[in-house]
Amino acid sequence: MLKQEIDTPALLIDIDLMEKNLETMASFFRGEKGTYFRPHYKTPKSPFLAAKQIESGAIGISCQKLGEAETLITAGITDVLITNEIVGDYKIKKLISLRKHAPGLMVCVDNIIPAKALSEEALKRGVKMPVLVDVNVGQNRCGVEPGKPAVDFAKEVSKLKGLELKGFQCYHGTLQVWDQRHGLEAKQQEMERSNGLIVETxxxxxxxxxxxAIVSGAGTGTYKGQYHVMSEVQAGSYILMDWKYHITAPEFERALTVLTTVISTPARDRFVVDAGDKTASTDSGMPILKDVEGYEYGTAGDEHGILTPKEPSRELKIGEKLELYPSHCDTTINLYDRYYGIRDGEVEVVWPIAARGKSQ
Known part of the structure; x- marks a missing residue:
């Protein structure tokens, strides 16, 4: 099937660009001994792509939700770090059940109450649950404070017989694109402050x-400046990228696009496409048009988008298929059931997005 024969809206991956991104990250860590990469699954959400990351040299996969971990383990990927807190009887029981099938499964903790519950359930099932202490080094989301509070909490965790303390997590998510909000100098200063807290802890x-043994964190926007204080890096977006993140990390190509069709041309200043709020997320900005210059995209409801000509390089035609670069790959991918892998203008493969909607 040709790319232009795909029904729209659809999510495309340029395979050549994705493979280039895989090699760019892998080659960096091949040259930096002592630090490894554990890509984050919250971006691709497909075990097929996770397997490609492992083939390229990743030591395992990180993910955010229990449901995501389940799709990985079901696919045979068992070295998985859940970079989040798991709380509540149902989730804890499910986590320990998964642990029996995945010897490499780990989870983060930042509170003694769920930590004790994890330990008790693990002991009931005859397993030990490996854990990382989640440490707040600037994200101000989850995590105990660095330094002495982290040490005091880790001591309590280490006493729990059903848990095995493996180290700590220190992810600073807002630092990834700090340069776009505050400038490069401010980002470097904040990174040095965060790195200092990591080393102190x-x-x-x-x-x-x-x-x-495990110090896990960093991302696509900070791996170059933080790998040396980590044992492993959790970069995720690098494999596919979006136009927003590409500003911060231009060494990675924009391999992900949304294929859309011009379905109406009611006026010379309004070209309507079939990609709206349900097909391209806008939490980090509007999508931008690939290959055709001089048009500005705006949403026009759940099912429609409008391309407004500013200084157009050419006029768009009814029925024409176009590609949009999303502003946030993670949230756009979560809207689709499958990827169409494209090479040389043809569909080479279709990959299911198994963790789409796995928010529990």
Whole structure:
């Protein structure tokens, strides 16, 4: 099937560009001994792409939700870090059930109450649950405070017989595109501050005799400036990218696009396409048109988008198929059931997005 024969809206991956991104990240870590990469699954949401990341050198996969982890483990990928807190009887029981099938499964903790519940359930099932202490190094979301509070909490966790302390997580998500909000100099300053907290926490934990074999964090926007204080990096968006993240990390190509059709041309200043709010997320900005210059995209409801000519390079035609670069790959991917992998203008493969909608 030719790319232009795909029904729209549809989510496309340029396979050549994706493979280039895989090699760019893998080659960086091949040259940096002592630090590994554990790509984040919250971006691609497909075990097929996760397997490609492992083939390129990743030591395992990280993910955000229990449902995401389940799709990985079902596909035979068992070295998985859940970079989030798991709370509540149902989720804890499900997590420990998955642990019995996945020897590499790990989870983060930042509160002693769910940590104790995890330990008790693990003991009931005859397993040990590997955990990382979640440490707040600037994200101000989950996580205990760095330094002494992290050490004190880690000591309590290490006493729980059903848990195995493996180290700590130190992800600073807002730092990834800090340069776009505050400038490069401010980003460098914040990164140095965050790195200092990571080093302080690691040294304090080691002085207390606590395990710090795993120090996990960083992302596509900070891996170059943080890998040296980590044992593993959680970069995720690099494999596919969006136009917004590409500004911060231009070494990675924009391999992901939304294929859309011009379905109405009611006026010379209004070209309507079939990609609206349900097909392209706008939480990080509007999509931008690929290959055709001089048009501005705006949403026009759930099912429609409008391309407004500013200084157009050419006029669009009814029935024409176009590609849009999304502004946020993670949230756009979550709207689709499958990827169409494109090479040389043809569909080479269709990959299911198994973790689409796995928000639990």
């Amino acid at each position: 690691r040294e304090s934990m080691e002085a207390a005799g606590l395990n710090t």
